[in-house]
Amino acid sequence: MKTVFKVPQSLTGKEWHYCPGCGHGIIHRLIAECMDELDVREKTVGICPVGCGVLAYEYFNCDMLEAAHGRAPAVGTGLKRVLKDRVIFTYQGDGDLASIGMAEIVHAASRGEKISVFFINNTVYGMTGGQMAPTTLLGQVTTTSPYGRDKDREGYPIRIAEMLAPFEGAAYVARVAINTPANAARAKRAIKKAFETQLNGAGFSLVEILSTCPTNWGLSPVEAMQWLADNMIPYYPLGVYKDKEGR
Amino acid sequence: MARVLMKGNEALGEGAVIAGCRYFFGYPITPQSEVAEYLARRLPQVDGVFLQAESEVAAINMVYGGSAAGARVMTGSSGPGLSLKQEGISFIAEAELPCVIANISRGGPGLGGIQPAQSDYFQSCKGGGHGDYRLIVLAPSSVQEMMDFALLAFDLADRYRTPVLIMSEGMLGQMMEPVQVREPVTERYEKPWATTGCINREPNIVNTLHLLPTELEDRNQHLFSKYARIAAEEKRAEMVMTEDAELVVVAYGLLSRVVKKAITEVRARGVKAGLIRPLTLWPFPDTHIQKCLDTAKLFLTIEISMGQMVEDVKLAVNGRVPVEFYGRIGVIPSPQEIERAIMAVAERGGLA
Numbered sequence: 177m178k179t180v181f182k183v184p185q186s187l188t189g190k191e192w193h194y195c196p197g198c199g200h201g202i203i204h205r206l207i208a209e210c211m212d213e214l215d216v217r218e219k220t221v222g223i224c225p226v227g228c229g230v231l232a233y234e235y236f237n238c239d240m241l242e243a244a245h246g247r248a249p250a251v252g253t254g255l256k257r258v259l260k261d262r263v264i265f266t267y268q269g270d271g272d273l274a275s276i277g278m279a280e281i282v283h284a285a286s287r288g289e290k291i292s293v294f295f296i297n298n299t300v301y302g303m304t305g306g307q308m309a310p311t312t313l314l315g316q317v318t319t320t321s322p323y324g325r326d327k328d329r330e331g332y333p334i335r336i337a338e339m340l341a342p343f344e345g346a347a348y349v350a351r352v353a354i355n356t357p358a359n360a361a362r363a364k365r366a367i368k369k370a371f372e373t374q375l376n377g378a379g380f381s382l383v384e385i386l387s388t389c390p391t392n393w394g395l396s397p398v399e400a401m402q403w404l405a406d407n408m409i410p411y412y413p414l415g416v417y418k419d420k421e422g423r
Numbered sequence: 424m425a426r427v428l429m430k431g432n433e434a435l436g437e438g439a440v441i442a443g444c445r446y447f448f449g450y451p452i453t454p455q456s457e458v459a460e461y462l463a464r465r466l467p468q469v470d471g472v473f474l475q476a477e478s479e480v481a482a483i484n485m486v487y488g489g490s491a492a493g494a495r496v497m498t499g500s501s502g503p504g505l506s507l508k509q510e511g512i513s514f515i516a517e518a519e520l521p522c523v524i525a526n527i528s529r530g531g532p533g534l535g536g537i538q539p540a541q542s543d544y545f546q547s548c549k550g551g552g553h554g555d556y557r558l559i560v561l562a563p564s565s566v567q568e569m570m571d572f573a574l575l576a577f578d579l580a581d582r583y584r585t586p587v588l589i590m591s592e593g594m595l596g597q598m599m600e601p602v603q604v605r606e607p608v609t610e611r612y613e614k615p616w617a618t619t620g621c622i623n624r625e626p627n628i629v630n631t632l633h634l635l636p637t638e639l640e641d642r643n644q645h646l647f648s649k650y651a652r653i654a655a656e657e658k659r660a661e662m663v664m665t666e667d668a669e670l671v672v673v674a675y676g677l678l679s680r681v682v683k684k685a686i687t688e689v690r691a692r693g694v695k696a697g698l699i700r701p702l703t704l705w706p707f708p709d710t711h712i713q714k715c716l717d718t719a720k721l722f723l724t725i726e727i728s729m730g731q732m733v734e735d736v737k738l739a740v741n742g743r744v745p746v747e748f749y750g751r752i753g754v755i756p757s758p759q760e761i762e763r764a765i766m767a768v769a770e771r772g773g774l775a
Binding site: 221223251253257259262 | 622623629
């Protein structure tokens with residue numbers, strides 16, 4: 177009998193701790209499938225963020241580190257400078273990367289650090305209970321923006337892919353989403369390109385992945401996917417923002 | 424090997440290279456910058472990497488990554504920079520990652536100044552970051568020791584899988600003395616825990632998260648059994664004329680050399696004085712202090728601070744004899760000033 181679907185070798189197969197309908201499980205799987213297809217599991221070291229993804233070291237079946245909040249790109253820099261022939265990736269949420277870790281991500285990109293960053297944008301701090309993130313949309317209600325995000329009070333949401341793409345050191349920058357099977361397939365292609373960019377030694381790569389947080393959005397998993405399409409994609413347009421290798 | 428005239432900061436940098444360190448991640452700050460500048464020139468000559476980080480926070484996290492990769496790694500800074508590094512140091516201590524951190528210290532609090540000071544003792548020895556942890560803290564007193572303690576620091580770091588901090592007054596980093604350059608260290612420790620890619624083995628995980636209460640307590644017990652082992656094995660102090668000393672002075676770092684001179688003068692004036700110079704500030708050499716309690720009638724702690732190490736001296740003496748303190752900030756007192764301070768204490772204590 178032909179196997180058409182199985183747990184990727186790059187996942188441990190442990191049951192997720194994520195909430196029902198959360199996008200992290202889908203994204204973990206896409207990353208793991210790319211590691212399998214590129215046959216890099218044994219030469220990959222991943223770095224977890226602080227946030228819901230903190231336990232990713234339980235799920236990826238490769239060497240893993242857990243970094244302090246926002247510091248994964250600096251930790252990845254230290255790893256990559258020692259292990260030049262290894263594949264280093266960071267897995268970071270929007271609070272981790274776009275708020276407390278903004279300095280680390282900006283400078284890793286500007287140095288052209290040969291690491292791949294998977295940036296999960298779900299517009300909220302998930303693990304701490306749904307507080308406002310730098311990516312929270314205008315008008316969006318969170319536990320720390322209970323009257324809706326107001327541009328005059330909290331300022332505007334930050335578009336990370338657009339911000340980092342112009343850096344000379346950034347070789348591949350894309351924004352994808354996981355709200356439909358077709359988008360998830362595109363997301364996987366972008367993740368694979370990010371890894372390939374690193375393997376080719378071309379420079380820094382980042383894939384911003386629009387994802388859902390049904391629990392903190394107060395929506396069902398299906399409604400959350402629709403909310404992503406209706407609200408996030410118009411403000412965070414999908415596409416490839418930089419591809420130095422020009423494929 | 425050659426005898427060379429070197430700056431303290433350069434001797435520290437060369438000591439790191441001799442110890443096999445090939446990675447330095449740092450951020451410029453006076454009076455530490457020569458460590459970074461020296462290694463920026465030196466490391467590429469030995470196929471190493473010097474990287475100027477965007478911040479102190481990033482630098483210590485690069486050390487976290489480099490150490491997890493199994494390399495001998497170092498960072499350096501001065502007081503305010505060390506404050507910023509505390510988050511990373513807490514993570515590194517918990518993850519049991521060996522590394523060396525240099526504090527070419529300045530006077531605080533706040534931006535303070537670059538004058539000589541030892542006021543980062545609490546920060547270094549009492550856990551500047553969050554949670555229960557310890558660092559091995561070494562206090563060199565000469566340019567030669569800046570080099571030698573770099574070798575010792577990397578060895579202790581790997582032997583115990585723990586960060587080691589070298590604390591030097593800024594003045595020691597800046598001054599020049601002849602140095603006997605050491606032979607390159609060839610001994611290497613196995614690091615089967617390093618995250619280097621899981622070729623033909625199960626994945627390694629470097630992690631500091633322990634959500635289960637039992638696991639968290641077990642983890643702390645594990646760290647503290649290691650710290651107990653370090654405390655049993657690694658307390659170091661130089662003892663000067665303490666065999667019959669009635670007045671025992673405790674001082675460390677560059678300052679201790681001035682105190683040594685003053686002790687000789689005080690001895691000539693008939694006071695049975697001696698000096699204990701801690702080489703390890705943690706583990707603190709309390710056993711060396713207790714050895715002196717047979718003859719000691721009085722202790723005097725001298726620091727370039729408002730009085731920090733004196734608390735550890737008091738804990739070691741445990742109320743058996745009085746412990747006095749003399750401190751300055753931003754200056755290394757002259758031998759004459761220290762002699763006067765010791766004589767004043769000796770007279771008050773009826774020892775002169």
